[in-house]
Amino acid sequence: MFKSLHKSQAAALTLMVLALLVLWYLGALWLNSDLLINGYERRNIDWSFSQLLADAYSMKRPLLPTPDQIAAELYKSIFDTKISSKRSLVYHTGITLSSTLLGFLMGAVLGIVLAIGIVHNRTLERSLMPWVITSQTIPILAIAPMIIVVLGALNFTGLVPKAIISMYLSFFPVTIGMVKGLRAPDKLHMELLATYSAKPGEFFWKLRWPTALPYLFASLKIAIAASLVGAIVAELPTGAQGGLGARLLSGSYYGQTVQIWAALVVAAVLGAVLVALVGMMERKINRRMGIAA
Protein backbone atom coordinates (compact mmCIF):
# COMPACT_ATOMS: atom_id res chain seq x y z
CA MET A 1 0.00 0.00 0.00
CA PHE A 2 2.71 2.45 1.05
CA LYS A 3 4.99 1.10 -1.60
CA SER A 4 2.48 1.68 -4.35
CA LEU A 5 1.84 5.15 -2.98
CA HIS A 6 5.55 5.77 -3.11
CA LYS A 7 5.71 4.50 -6.64
CA SER A 8 2.82 6.61 -7.85
CA GLN A 9 4.42 9.63 -6.21
CA ALA A 10 7.69 8.97 -7.95
CA ALA A 11 5.85 8.54 -11.23
CA ALA A 12 4.02 11.83 -10.74
CA LEU A 13 7.27 13.59 -9.97
CA THR A 14 8.98 12.18 -13.04
CA LEU A 15 6.04 13.23 -15.17
CA MET A 16 6.20 16.76 -13.74
CA VAL A 17 9.91 17.07 -14.45
CA LEU A 18 9.45 15.77 -17.96
CA ALA A 19 6.62 18.21 -18.60
CA LEU A 20 8.76 21.08 -17.31
CA LEU A 21 11.65 20.04 -19.57
CA VAL A 22 9.38 19.90 -22.61
CA LEU A 23 7.99 23.34 -21.78
CA TRP A 24 11.50 24.65 -21.27
CA TYR A 25 12.70 23.43 -24.66
CA LEU A 26 9.58 24.80 -26.36
CA GLY A 27 10.10 28.10 -24.56
CA ALA A 28 13.75 28.22 -25.60
CA LEU A 29 12.76 27.64 -29.20
CA TRP A 30 10.10 30.32 -29.04
CA LEU A 31 12.28 32.93 -27.31
CA ASN A 32 15.43 32.29 -29.30
CA SER A 33 13.85 31.92 -32.73
CA ASP A 34 13.06 35.66 -33.12
CA LEU A 35 16.72 36.48 -32.71
CA LEU A 36 17.75 33.76 -35.13
CA ILE A 37 15.16 34.57 -37.78
CA ASN A 38 16.22 38.21 -37.70
CA GLY A 39 19.80 37.09 -38.21
CA TYR A 40 18.90 34.82 -41.13
CA GLU A 41 16.97 37.58 -42.81
CA ARG A 42 19.69 40.14 -42.30
CA ARG A 43 22.18 37.83 -43.91
CA ASN A 44 19.67 36.66 -46.53
CA ILE A 45 20.05 33.04 -45.65
CA ASP A 46 17.44 30.52 -46.64
CA TRP A 47 16.48 28.74 -43.50
CA SER A 48 14.49 25.65 -42.74
CA PHE A 49 12.76 24.68 -39.57
CA SER A 50 15.26 21.97 -38.81
CA GLN A 51 18.04 24.52 -39.20
CA LEU A 52 16.21 26.85 -36.81
CA LEU A 53 15.73 24.03 -34.33
CA ALA A 54 19.39 23.09 -34.38
CA ASP A 55 20.51 26.71 -34.08
CA ALA A 56 18.01 27.61 -31.35
CA TYR A 57 19.44 24.92 -29.10
CA SER A 58 23.09 25.70 -29.71
CA MET A 59 23.37 29.49 -29.60
CA LYS A 60 26.35 30.95 -27.80
CA ARG A 61 24.27 33.69 -26.24
CA PRO A 62 20.68 32.52 -26.28
CA LEU A 63 17.88 34.49 -24.71
CA LEU A 64 16.94 31.31 -22.88
CA PRO A 65 19.55 28.58 -22.77
CA THR A 66 18.44 24.96 -22.73
CA PRO A 67 18.91 22.73 -19.71
CA ASP A 68 21.56 20.69 -21.52
CA GLN A 69 23.54 23.86 -22.28
CA ILE A 70 23.34 24.87 -18.63
CA ALA A 71 24.34 21.39 -17.54
CA ALA A 72 27.30 21.44 -19.92
CA GLU A 73 28.38 24.86 -18.61
CA LEU A 74 28.01 23.62 -15.03
CA TYR A 75 30.10 20.56 -15.78
CA LYS A 76 32.76 22.64 -17.50
CA SER A 77 32.98 25.31 -14.81
CA ILE A 78 32.82 22.91 -11.89
CA PHE A 79 34.76 19.82 -12.93
CA ASP A 80 36.83 20.85 -15.91
CA THR A 81 38.27 24.03 -14.45
CA LYS A 82 40.93 24.34 -11.81
CA ILE A 83 39.34 25.41 -8.53
CA SER A 84 41.73 28.33 -8.15
CA SER A 85 40.77 29.66 -11.57
CA LYS A 86 38.44 32.64 -11.89
CA ARG A 87 36.38 30.61 -14.33
CA SER A 88 35.69 27.94 -11.77
CA LEU A 89 32.21 28.05 -10.29
CA VAL A 90 33.56 26.26 -7.26
CA TYR A 91 35.87 29.21 -6.66
CA HIS A 92 32.99 31.71 -6.88
CA THR A 93 30.69 29.54 -4.81
CA GLY A 94 33.38 29.38 -2.14
CA ILE A 95 33.58 33.17 -1.99
CA THR A 96 29.82 33.59 -1.72
CA LEU A 97 29.55 30.75 0.77
CA SER A 98 32.16 32.21 3.11
CA SER A 99 30.44 35.59 3.33
CA THR A 100 27.04 33.86 3.60
CA LEU A 101 28.23 31.79 6.55
CA LEU A 102 30.02 34.66 8.27
CA GLY A 103 26.99 36.91 7.80
CA PHE A 104 24.69 34.16 8.99
CA LEU A 105 26.73 33.62 12.14
CA MET A 106 26.85 37.33 12.90
CA GLY A 107 23.14 37.67 12.12
CA ALA A 108 22.22 34.73 14.33
CA VAL A 109 24.27 36.08 17.23
CA LEU A 110 22.94 39.62 16.79
CA GLY A 111 19.38 38.31 16.44
CA ILE A 112 19.63 36.21 19.59
CA VAL A 113 21.26 38.99 21.61
CA LEU A 114 18.58 41.47 20.55
CA ALA A 115 15.84 38.98 21.40
CA ILE A 116 17.31 38.34 24.85
CA GLY A 117 17.44 42.09 25.48
CA ILE A 118 13.92 42.61 24.24
CA VAL A 119 12.48 39.76 26.31
CA HIS A 120 14.19 40.80 29.53
CA ASN A 121 13.74 44.53 29.38
CA ARG A 122 10.57 46.43 28.57
CA THR A 123 12.42 49.67 27.79
CA LEU A 124 14.65 47.84 25.35
CA GLU A 125 11.58 46.31 23.75
CA ARG A 126 9.97 49.69 23.24
CA SER A 127 13.13 51.33 21.98
CA LEU A 128 14.48 48.51 19.82
CA MET A 129 11.50 46.79 18.26
CA PRO A 130 10.48 49.70 15.96
CA TRP A 131 14.04 49.90 14.63
CA VAL A 132 14.25 46.19 14.10
CA ILE A 133 11.08 46.32 12.02
CA THR A 134 11.99 49.51 10.15
CA SER A 135 15.35 48.01 9.21
CA GLN A 136 13.57 45.45 7.07
CA THR A 137 11.34 47.91 5.23
CA ILE A 138 14.37 49.57 3.64
CA PRO A 139 15.10 47.82 0.35
CA ILE A 140 18.41 46.02 0.70
CA LEU A 141 19.32 46.86 -2.91
CA ALA A 142 19.22 50.54 -1.99
CA ILE A 143 21.46 50.41 1.03
CA ALA A 144 23.82 47.62 0.04
CA PRO A 145 25.99 49.87 -2.18
CA MET A 146 26.03 52.54 0.52
CA ILE A 147 27.20 50.10 3.16
CA ILE A 148 29.88 48.73 0.85
CA VAL A 149 31.12 52.22 -0.06
CA VAL A 150 31.12 53.52 3.49
CA LEU A 151 32.88 50.45 4.83
CA GLY A 152 35.30 50.59 1.90
CA ALA A 153 36.17 54.15 2.92
CA LEU A 154 36.92 52.80 6.38
CA ASN A 155 39.21 50.25 4.78
CA PHE A 156 36.87 47.35 5.26
CA THR A 157 36.82 45.48 2.01
CA GLY A 158 36.25 41.97 0.80
CA LEU A 159 34.51 39.51 3.05
CA VAL A 160 33.38 41.68 5.95
CA PRO A 161 31.19 44.26 4.17
CA LYS A 162 29.39 41.49 2.30
CA ALA A 163 28.91 39.55 5.50
CA ILE A 164 27.44 42.65 7.11
CA ILE A 165 24.79 42.82 4.42
CA SER A 166 24.01 39.14 4.97
CA MET A 167 23.78 39.85 8.67
CA TYR A 168 21.45 42.77 8.00
CA LEU A 169 19.03 40.40 6.29
CA SER A 170 19.44 37.41 8.55
CA PHE A 171 19.24 38.88 12.04
CA PHE A 172 15.60 39.87 11.59
CA PRO A 173 13.92 36.45 11.41
CA VAL A 174 16.12 35.31 14.29
CA THR A 175 15.09 38.24 16.49
CA ILE A 176 11.40 37.80 15.73
CA GLY A 177 11.50 34.02 16.20
CA MET A 178 13.55 34.17 19.37
CA VAL A 179 11.43 36.87 21.01
CA LYS A 180 8.47 34.58 20.48
CA GLY A 181 10.39 31.49 21.59
CA LEU A 182 11.89 33.02 24.72
CA ARG A 183 8.39 34.07 25.73
CA ALA A 184 6.92 30.65 25.02
CA PRO A 185 7.52 28.89 28.38
CA ASP A 186 4.41 27.68 30.20
CA LYS A 187 3.30 29.65 33.22
CA LEU A 188 3.47 26.37 35.13
CA HIS A 189 7.14 25.88 34.25
CA MET A 190 7.93 29.47 35.20
CA GLU A 191 6.23 29.05 38.57
CA LEU A 192 7.97 25.76 39.16
CA LEU A 193 11.34 27.49 38.87
CA ALA A 194 10.02 30.31 41.03
CA THR A 195 9.33 27.81 43.82
CA TYR A 196 13.04 26.91 43.64
CA SER A 197 13.93 30.61 43.91
CA ALA A 198 15.80 30.27 40.61
CA LYS A 199 17.90 33.23 39.47
CA PRO A 200 17.33 34.98 36.11
CA GLY A 201 20.24 33.08 34.54
CA GLU A 202 18.72 29.79 35.64
CA PHE A 203 15.33 30.76 34.23
CA PHE A 204 17.14 31.46 30.99
CA TRP A 205 19.31 28.38 30.62
CA LYS A 206 17.00 25.81 32.17
CA LEU A 207 13.74 27.02 30.71
CA ARG A 208 13.65 29.90 28.22
CA TRP A 209 16.48 28.72 26.01
CA PRO A 210 15.35 25.08 25.62
CA THR A 211 11.78 26.23 25.03
CA ALA A 212 12.98 28.67 22.35
CA LEU A 213 15.14 26.18 20.42
CA PRO A 214 12.42 24.98 18.02
CA TYR A 215 11.60 28.63 17.25
CA LEU A 216 15.30 29.32 16.77
CA PHE A 217 15.69 26.61 14.18
CA ALA A 218 12.64 27.71 12.24
CA SER A 219 14.19 31.20 12.16
CA LEU A 220 17.66 29.96 11.27
CA LYS A 221 16.32 28.23 8.17
CA ILE A 222 14.89 31.51 6.93
CA ALA A 223 17.98 33.39 8.07
CA ILE A 224 20.48 31.26 6.19
CA ALA A 225 18.51 31.58 2.96
CA ALA A 226 18.32 35.35 3.53
CA SER A 227 22.06 35.39 4.20
CA LEU A 228 22.75 33.84 0.82
CA VAL A 229 20.56 36.41 -0.89
CA GLY A 230 22.39 39.12 1.06
CA ALA A 231 25.79 37.82 0.00
CA ILE A 232 24.81 37.68 -3.66
CA VAL A 233 23.19 41.12 -3.58
CA ALA A 234 26.31 42.49 -1.88
CA GLU A 235 28.45 41.16 -4.74
CA LEU A 236 26.39 42.94 -7.38
CA PRO A 237 27.07 46.64 -6.74
CA THR A 238 30.65 46.30 -5.62
CA GLY A 239 32.01 45.14 -8.91
CA ALA A 240 33.36 42.32 -6.85
CA GLN A 241 35.85 40.16 -8.64
CA GLY A 242 34.52 36.97 -7.21
CA GLY A 243 31.37 35.30 -5.98
CA LEU A 244 28.16 34.09 -7.57
CA GLY A 245 26.84 37.67 -7.63
CA ALA A 246 29.90 38.82 -9.58
CA ARG A 247 29.36 35.89 -11.91
CA LEU A 248 25.75 36.98 -12.48
CA LEU A 249 26.84 40.57 -13.07
CA SER A 250 29.64 39.76 -15.52
CA GLY A 251 27.33 37.32 -17.26
CA SER A 252 24.80 40.04 -17.85
CA TYR A 253 27.48 42.54 -18.99
CA TYR A 254 28.61 40.23 -21.73
CA GLY A 255 25.27 38.64 -22.50
CA GLN A 256 26.55 35.28 -21.24
CA THR A 257 23.14 33.91 -20.42
CA VAL A 258 24.42 30.37 -20.05
CA GLN A 259 26.85 31.60 -17.41
CA ILE A 260 24.08 33.48 -15.63
CA TRP A 261 21.86 30.45 -15.54
CA ALA A 262 24.66 28.22 -14.35
CA ALA A 263 25.35 30.64 -11.48
CA LEU A 264 21.62 30.77 -10.68
CA VAL A 265 21.40 27.00 -10.54
CA VAL A 266 24.40 26.85 -8.22
CA ALA A 267 22.90 29.56 -5.99
CA ALA A 268 19.60 27.68 -5.78
CA VAL A 269 21.29 24.38 -4.99
CA LEU A 270 23.54 26.08 -2.43
CA GLY A 271 20.49 27.64 -0.73
CA ALA A 272 18.73 24.30 -0.58
CA VAL A 273 21.81 22.59 0.82
CA LEU A 274 22.31 25.25 3.50
CA VAL A 275 18.68 25.05 4.63
CA ALA A 276 18.92 21.27 4.67
CA LEU A 277 22.07 21.48 6.82
CA VAL A 278 20.26 23.63 9.37
CA GLY A 279 17.43 21.09 9.25
CA MET A 280 19.88 18.28 9.96
CA MET A 281 21.31 20.16 12.91
CA GLU A 282 17.76 20.68 14.17
CA ARG A 283 16.96 16.97 13.97
CA LYS A 284 20.16 16.11 15.78
CA ILE A 285 19.35 18.48 18.62
CA ASN A 286 15.73 17.34 18.69
CA ARG A 287 16.90 13.78 19.16
CA ARG A 288 19.13 14.84 22.02
CA MET A 289 16.21 16.69 23.59
CA GLY A 290 14.00 13.63 23.21
CA ILE A 291 11.52 15.31 20.89
CA ALA A 292 11.75 12.94 17.94
CA ALA A 293 10.97 9.31 18.61
Added chain:
Amino acid sequence: MDMTVNTQPASSPERAKEEARKIIAIEDLSLVFETNDGPVNALSHIDLDIHAGDFVSFIGPSGCGKTTLLRVIADLERQTEGSIQVDGTSPEDARLNRLYGYVFQAPGLFPWRTIAGNCKVPLEIFGMSKEQQQRHVDKYLELVGLGDFHKKFPWQLSGGMQQRASIARALSFEPELLLMDEPFGALDEITRDHLNLELLKIWRETRKTVVFVTHSIPEAVLLSTHIVVMSPRPGRIAKIIKSPLPRERTLEDRESPEFIALAQEVREALANDHRIN
Protein backbone atom coordinates in the same frame (compact mmCIF):
# COMPACT_ATOMS: atom_id res chain seq x y z
CA MET B 1 -0.09 17.17 67.57
CA ASP B 2 -1.62 14.59 69.87
CA MET B 3 -3.88 12.06 68.40
CA THR B 4 -6.51 10.00 70.07
CA VAL B 5 -5.17 6.87 68.46
CA ASN B 6 -1.47 6.76 67.75
CA THR B 7 0.26 3.67 66.50
CA GLN B 8 3.62 5.42 66.31
CA PRO B 9 6.32 4.07 68.61
CA ALA B 10 6.16 5.71 72.02
CA SER B 11 6.91 9.32 71.23
CA SER B 12 10.21 10.54 72.59
CA PRO B 13 10.26 13.99 74.17
CA GLU B 14 12.22 15.22 71.19
CA ARG B 15 9.60 14.01 68.80
CA ALA B 16 6.83 15.56 70.82
CA LYS B 17 8.62 18.90 70.63
CA GLU B 18 9.13 18.47 66.92
CA GLU B 19 5.45 17.80 66.43
CA ALA B 20 4.41 20.79 68.40
CA ARG B 21 6.38 23.11 66.14
CA LYS B 22 4.22 25.41 64.10
CA ILE B 23 5.22 25.23 60.45
CA ILE B 24 2.46 27.45 59.15
CA ALA B 25 0.71 30.16 61.13
CA ILE B 26 -1.99 32.09 59.30
CA GLU B 27 -3.85 34.87 61.04
CA ASP B 28 -6.84 36.74 59.72
CA LEU B 29 -5.52 36.47 56.19
CA SER B 30 -7.50 37.86 53.25
CA LEU B 31 -6.67 38.07 49.58
CA VAL B 32 -8.50 40.14 46.98
CA PHE B 33 -7.71 39.80 43.27
CA GLU B 34 -8.24 43.02 41.37
CA THR B 35 -9.72 41.93 38.06
CA ASN B 36 -11.17 43.81 35.09
CA ASP B 37 -14.69 43.21 36.31
CA GLY B 38 -14.07 44.21 39.87
CA PRO B 39 -12.38 42.71 42.94
CA VAL B 40 -12.61 38.98 43.68
CA ASN B 41 -12.50 37.97 47.34
CA ALA B 42 -10.49 34.80 46.92
CA LEU B 43 -9.68 34.39 50.63
CA SER B 44 -11.42 36.00 53.56
CA HIS B 45 -10.28 36.04 57.19
CA ILE B 46 -8.41 32.75 57.19
CA ASP B 47 -7.02 31.49 60.52
CA LEU B 48 -5.03 28.30 60.34
CA ASP B 49 -2.13 26.65 62.15
CA ILE B 50 -0.29 23.68 60.72
CA HIS B 51 2.22 21.78 62.85
CA ALA B 52 5.25 19.79 61.85
CA GLY B 53 4.28 16.25 60.86
CA ASP B 54 0.65 17.11 60.07
CA PHE B 55 -1.04 15.97 56.92
CA VAL B 56 -3.55 18.70 56.20
CA SER B 57 -6.08 18.56 53.37
CA PHE B 58 -7.99 21.49 51.93
CA ILE B 59 -11.35 20.42 50.58
CA GLY B 60 -14.17 22.48 49.18
CA PRO B 61 -16.12 23.35 46.04
CA SER B 62 -14.40 24.72 42.98
CA GLY B 63 -13.37 28.34 43.31
CA CYS B 64 -13.31 28.41 47.11
CA GLY B 65 -9.67 29.45 47.21
CA LYS B 66 -7.81 26.20 47.92
CA THR B 67 -5.19 26.79 45.28
CA THR B 68 -4.89 30.44 46.24
CA LEU B 69 -4.24 29.58 49.89
CA LEU B 70 -1.61 27.04 48.90
CA ARG B 71 -0.02 29.61 46.60
CA VAL B 72 0.10 32.16 49.41
CA ILE B 73 1.98 29.64 51.54
CA ALA B 74 4.37 29.06 48.62
CA ASP B 75 4.92 32.80 48.08
CA LEU B 76 3.43 32.54 44.58
CA GLU B 77 0.68 34.94 45.71
CA ARG B 78 0.67 37.73 48.35
CA GLN B 79 -2.12 38.29 50.80
CA THR B 80 -3.81 41.70 50.79
CA GLU B 81 -4.48 41.61 54.55
CA GLY B 82 -3.53 39.63 57.62
CA SER B 83 -0.35 37.74 58.29
CA ILE B 84 1.26 34.44 57.46
CA GLN B 85 4.39 32.88 58.88
CA VAL B 86 6.00 29.86 57.34
CA ASP B 87 8.49 28.14 59.63
CA GLY B 88 8.73 31.28 61.69
CA THR B 89 9.61 33.50 58.73
CA SER B 90 7.84 35.12 55.80
CA PRO B 91 6.77 32.86 52.92
CA GLU B 92 9.44 34.56 50.83
CA ASP B 93 12.22 33.62 53.25
CA ALA B 94 10.80 30.13 53.54
CA ARG B 95 10.96 29.85 49.75
CA LEU B 96 14.51 31.19 49.71
CA ASN B 97 15.37 28.65 52.46
CA ARG B 98 14.03 25.86 50.21
CA LEU B 99 11.62 24.83 52.89
CA TYR B 100 8.94 23.44 50.63
CA GLY B 101 8.43 21.37 47.50
CA TYR B 102 5.38 22.25 45.42
CA VAL B 103 3.49 19.68 43.37
CA PHE B 104 1.20 21.29 40.82
CA GLN B 105 -2.00 19.84 39.50
CA ALA B 106 -0.24 19.02 36.21
CA PRO B 107 3.12 17.21 36.23
CA GLY B 108 4.88 20.17 34.56
CA LEU B 109 7.89 18.12 33.51
CA PHE B 110 10.30 19.65 31.00
CA PRO B 111 9.72 17.67 27.79
CA TRP B 112 13.35 18.09 26.73
CA ARG B 113 14.72 16.42 29.86
CA THR B 114 14.62 12.78 30.85
CA ILE B 115 12.78 11.78 34.02
CA ALA B 116 16.05 11.77 35.96
CA GLY B 117 17.01 15.07 34.32
CA ASN B 118 13.72 16.59 35.45
CA CYS B 119 14.31 15.52 39.03
CA LYS B 120 17.72 17.14 38.86
CA VAL B 121 16.38 20.60 38.02
CA PRO B 122 15.99 21.75 41.64
CA LEU B 123 19.18 19.96 42.67
CA GLU B 124 21.16 21.79 40.00
CA ILE B 125 19.68 25.08 41.08
CA PHE B 126 20.58 24.32 44.68
CA GLY B 127 24.15 23.61 43.62
CA MET B 128 24.29 19.99 44.71
CA SER B 129 27.31 17.95 43.55
CA LYS B 130 26.79 15.57 40.62
CA GLU B 131 27.17 12.43 42.74
CA GLN B 132 24.80 13.73 45.36
CA GLN B 133 22.27 14.62 42.67
CA GLN B 134 22.49 11.10 41.32
CA ARG B 135 22.04 9.59 44.79
CA HIS B 136 18.96 11.69 45.54
CA VAL B 137 17.39 11.05 42.15
CA ASP B 138 18.00 7.30 42.44
CA LYS B 139 16.49 7.24 45.89
CA TYR B 140 13.32 9.19 45.14
CA LEU B 141 12.58 7.72 41.72
CA GLU B 142 12.84 4.34 43.42
CA LEU B 143 10.52 5.56 46.16
CA VAL B 144 7.77 6.56 43.72
CA GLY B 145 8.25 3.32 41.78
CA LEU B 146 10.01 4.78 38.76
CA GLY B 147 13.39 3.13 39.35
CA ASP B 148 13.47 1.73 35.83
CA PHE B 149 12.52 4.93 34.04
CA HIS B 150 15.47 7.26 34.61
CA LYS B 151 16.33 7.62 30.95
CA LYS B 152 12.79 7.88 29.61
CA PHE B 153 11.39 11.16 28.38
CA PRO B 154 8.10 12.40 29.86
CA TRP B 155 6.04 11.59 26.75
CA GLN B 156 7.11 7.97 27.08
CA LEU B 157 5.35 7.74 30.46
CA SER B 158 1.68 7.52 31.36
CA GLY B 159 -0.01 10.46 33.08
CA GLY B 160 0.16 8.76 36.47
CA MET B 161 3.84 8.00 36.04
CA GLN B 162 4.51 11.60 35.06
CA GLN B 163 2.73 12.79 38.18
CA ARG B 164 4.81 10.41 40.28
CA ALA B 165 7.93 11.78 38.63
CA SER B 166 6.83 15.28 39.60
CA ILE B 167 6.41 14.09 43.18
CA ALA B 168 9.89 12.59 43.09
CA ARG B 169 11.13 15.95 41.82
CA ALA B 170 9.50 17.72 44.76
CA LEU B 171 10.92 15.18 47.21
CA SER B 172 14.38 15.09 45.65
CA PHE B 173 15.78 18.00 47.64
CA GLU B 174 14.16 16.73 50.82
CA PRO B 175 12.04 19.72 51.74
CA GLU B 176 10.40 19.68 55.12
CA LEU B 177 7.08 20.77 53.74
CA LEU B 178 5.20 19.34 50.76
CA LEU B 179 2.55 21.53 49.13
CA MET B 180 0.38 19.49 46.77
CA ASP B 181 -2.39 20.95 44.63
CA GLU B 182 -4.74 18.17 43.53
CA PRO B 183 -1.78 16.06 42.48
CA PHE B 184 -3.94 13.06 41.65
CA GLY B 185 -6.96 14.94 40.33
CA ALA B 186 -6.55 13.82 36.74
CA LEU B 187 -5.94 10.14 37.50
CA ASP B 188 -8.20 7.12 37.45
CA GLU B 189 -9.33 5.69 40.75
CA ILE B 190 -7.02 2.68 40.79
CA THR B 191 -3.91 4.72 40.10
CA ARG B 192 -5.10 7.24 42.61
CA ASP B 193 -5.54 4.65 45.35
CA HIS B 194 -2.10 3.35 44.62
CA LEU B 195 -0.50 6.79 44.73
CA ASN B 196 -2.41 7.68 47.89
CA LEU B 197 -0.85 4.71 49.63
CA GLU B 198 2.58 5.60 48.32
CA LEU B 199 2.16 9.15 49.54
CA LEU B 200 1.10 7.92 52.99
CA LYS B 201 4.16 5.71 53.10
CA ILE B 202 6.46 8.56 52.09
CA TRP B 203 4.85 10.85 54.63
CA ARG B 204 5.28 8.34 57.46
CA GLU B 205 8.81 7.42 56.49
CA THR B 206 10.15 10.91 55.88
CA ARG B 207 8.14 12.64 58.64
CA LYS B 208 7.25 15.51 56.40
CA THR B 209 4.49 18.02 56.77
CA VAL B 210 2.03 17.83 53.89
CA VAL B 211 -0.56 20.36 52.76
CA PHE B 212 -2.78 18.71 50.22
CA VAL B 213 -5.61 20.08 48.07
CA THR B 214 -8.33 17.70 46.94
CA HIS B 215 -11.92 17.49 45.75
CA SER B 216 -12.36 13.96 46.98
CA ILE B 217 -13.80 13.25 50.43
CA PRO B 218 -12.47 9.68 50.62
CA GLU B 219 -9.03 10.89 49.60
CA ALA B 220 -9.03 13.62 52.22
CA VAL B 221 -10.19 11.22 54.92
CA LEU B 222 -7.76 8.49 53.93
CA LEU B 223 -4.73 10.77 53.97
CA SER B 224 -5.21 13.55 56.46
CA THR B 225 -4.59 14.19 60.10
CA HIS B 226 -6.60 17.40 59.67
CA ILE B 227 -9.23 18.24 57.09
CA VAL B 228 -9.86 21.90 56.36
CA VAL B 229 -13.30 22.34 54.83
CA MET B 230 -13.52 25.53 52.80
CA SER B 231 -16.44 27.42 51.33
CA PRO B 232 -16.65 29.86 48.45
CA ARG B 233 -17.59 33.51 47.86
CA PRO B 234 -15.70 34.70 49.75
CA GLY B 235 -13.25 31.82 50.23
CA ARG B 236 -13.08 30.99 53.92
CA ILE B 237 -12.62 28.09 56.30
CA ALA B 238 -15.94 26.51 57.25
CA LYS B 239 -14.59 23.85 59.57
CA ILE B 240 -11.38 22.17 60.62
CA ILE B 241 -11.83 18.49 61.38
CA LYS B 242 -9.19 16.55 63.26
CA SER B 243 -8.95 12.93 62.20
CA PRO B 244 -9.23 10.22 64.85
CA LEU B 245 -7.66 7.66 62.48
CA PRO B 246 -4.20 6.24 63.20
CA ARG B 247 -1.25 7.29 61.07
CA GLU B 248 -0.87 3.78 59.75
CA ARG B 249 -3.70 3.40 57.21
CA THR B 250 -4.71 1.01 54.49
CA LEU B 251 -7.33 1.10 51.76
CA GLU B 252 -9.37 -1.37 53.80
CA ASP B 253 -9.74 1.27 56.51
CA ARG B 254 -12.24 2.90 54.22
CA GLU B 255 -14.74 0.25 55.35
CA SER B 256 -14.17 1.00 59.04
CA PRO B 257 -16.84 2.81 61.07
CA GLU B 258 -14.45 5.62 62.07
CA PHE B 259 -13.63 6.26 58.45
CA ILE B 260 -17.26 6.31 57.38
CA ALA B 261 -18.22 8.57 60.27
CA LEU B 262 -15.42 10.98 59.44
CA ALA B 263 -16.36 11.03 55.76
CA GLN B 264 -19.92 11.76 56.83
CA GLU B 265 -18.75 14.65 58.98
CA VAL B 266 -16.81 16.16 56.10
CA ARG B 267 -19.75 15.68 53.77
CA GLU B 268 -22.06 17.43 56.21
CA ALA B 269 -19.66 20.30 56.68
CA LEU B 270 -19.52 20.75 52.92
CA ALA B 271 -23.29 20.46 52.55
CA ASN B 272 -24.09 22.84 55.42
CA ASP B 273 -22.00 25.32 53.78
CA HIS B 274 -23.87 25.02 50.54
CA ARG B 275 -27.12 25.60 52.33
CA ILE B 276 -25.80 28.86 53.72
CA ASN B 277 -24.89 30.05 50.22
